[in-house]
Amino acid sequence: MIRTVVIGLGMGLNYHVPKIIDHPNFELVAVSDVNQEKLALAKEKYNVQGYEDTYKMLITEKPNLAVIASPTQFHAEQAIQAMEMGIDVFLEKPMARDTNEARQIYEVQKRTGRKLMIFQPHRAFTDTITVKGIIDKGILGNIYMIKRTMSCFLIRTSWQAYKKNGGGTLNNHGAHFIDQMLYLSGGKPENVSCELLRVAATGDADDCARIMIKTDSGMLLDIEMNMVSTINLTPWVIHGTRGTAMYTINDEGKPVVRVRYCEPDVELEQQVYHKTGNVSEAAEYPWQIEDFEIKDEYAVNYYDLCYEYYGLGKDPFVPLEDTLAVMEVLEKCHEVTGKY
Numbered sequence: 118m119i120r121t122v123v124i125g126l127g128m129g130l131n132y133h134v135p136k137i138i139d140h141p142n143f144e145l146v147a148v149s150d151v152n153q154e155k156l157a158l159a160k161e162k163y164n165v166q167g168y169e170d171t172y173k174m175l176i177t178e179k180p181n182l183a184v185i186a187s188p189t190q191f192h193a194e195q196a197i198q199a200m201e202m203g204i205d206v207f208l209e210k211p212m213a214r215d216t217n218e219a220r221q222i223y224e225v226q227k228r229t230g231r232k233l234m235i236f237q238p239h240r241a242f243t244d245t246i247t248v249k250g251i252i253d254k255g256i257l258g259n260i261y262m263i264k265r266t267m268s269c270f271l272i273r274t275s276w277q278a279y280k281k282n283g284g285g286t287l288n289n290h291g292a293h294f295i296d297q298m299l300y301l302s303g304g305k306p307e308n309v310s311c312e313l314l315r316v317a318a319t320g321d322a323d324d325c326a327r328i329m330i331k332t333d334s335g336m337l338l339d340i341e342m343n344m345v346s347t348i349n350l351t352p353w354v355i356h357g358t359r360g361t362a363m364y365t366i367n368d369e370g371k372p373v374v375r376v377r378y379c380e381p382d383v384e385l386e387q388q389v390y391h392k393t394g395n396v397s398e399a400a401e402y403p404w405q406i407e408d409f410e411i412k413d414e415y416a417v418n419y420y421d422l423c424y425e426y427y428g429l430g431k432d433p434f435v436p437l438e439d440t441l442a443v444m445e446v447l448e449k450c451h452e453v454t455g456k457y
């Protein structure tokens with residue numbers, strides 16, 4: 118049993134606490150929050166002991182693991198404190214406010230040898246698992262471009278709408294999608310460009326963000342995070358040298374990734390293009406079409422992955438170096454668009 122505490126009771130109470138309680142290998146020993154009402158709620162719902170003072174909780178309870186789900190501005194201070202006290206850390210995304218803080222956390226992790234992983238949930242989502250399966254199968258050939266689009270129509274009026282609070286779409290969603298794309302690409306970011314627009318949000322922060330990353334293997338990762346689209350845009354398009362895949366809904370109304378590709382033993386002949394022009398959807402060309410269903414049963418229990426790392430000593434599902442790369446891309450985006 119891993120004796121676990123949770124710090125910060127927003128996402129902490131809605132996601133982490135129930136997951137920990139439900140898991141046979143974790144024991145929730147206490148929670149902390151600066152807000153008394155949140156502590157009372159945690160007590161009422163889960164009968165868990167609460168502390169207003171996080172340091173006091175760590176020193177009294179001596180947990181093996183601290184799950185940090187406080188606002189991002191406290192991540193560095195709390196993660197460093199816990200690791201210095203000999204406690205492993207599972208830290209909410211984004212790792213920190215900027216790369217400076219992220220590197221400070223990284224240095225303490227190296228020096229203390231404590232285990233540290235950042236919660237990047239999108240890696241374990243069913244659509245990511247489906248897309249990764251298709252890429253790993255090799256039927257698309259070499260992947261040269263992935264387009265990932267997050268779209269909704271949601272005019273923000275909360276703290277998220279203002280730059281002074283670190284709000285905006287890039288800050289809010291960027292860490293998720295940058296990590297997801299780099300994970301699927303298997304590469305490291307080489308060139309990064311970014312544009313931010315404020316279209317309809319009531320504040321001054323962006324509600325539409327576009328990031329383009331070129332990886333060290335030459336792959337393009339094109340990310341659109343659009344809070345002001347009145348149509349739900351296609352969330353996935355994956356291009357390879359032998360085929361293209363796209364998210365769609367099949368005839369049974371189920372979400373699938375549809376792949377149109379050329380079998381590995383069929384030669385993609387140059388002269389076919391010359392003879393007939395565009396053959397991308399031509400019936401006479403030997404394209405295979407296959408649907409890969411995005412199944413609920415692919416869903417991963419993240420705390421199983423945590424147990425493998427914190428409990429069994431396996432490699433982390435999200436290596437720290439990957440998260441540092443995400444932080445560097447975010448920093449670059451801020452650099453080119455004007456840091457808040």
Ligand SMILES: NC(=O)c1ccc[n+]([C@@H]2O[C@H](COP(=O)([O-])OP(=O)(O)OC[C@H]3O[C@@H](n4cnc5c(N)ncnc54)[C@H](O)[C@@H]3O)[C@@H](O)[C@H]2O)c1
Pocket residue numbers: 124125126127128129149150151152155171186187188189191209210211236238
């Ligand atoms: N992984 C995800 O999908 C996901 C989703 C939402 C938020 N997050 C991340 O989780 C973190 C928290 O976001 P949230 O949406 O839960 O915010 P929130 O504002 O809903 O909750 C944060 C909680 O932390 C408490 N708090 C404030 N200062 C504290 C301190 N110094 N010590 C302990 N507790 C403190 C607040 O009282 C509040 O209860 C952020 O880093 C955010 O980026 C991740």
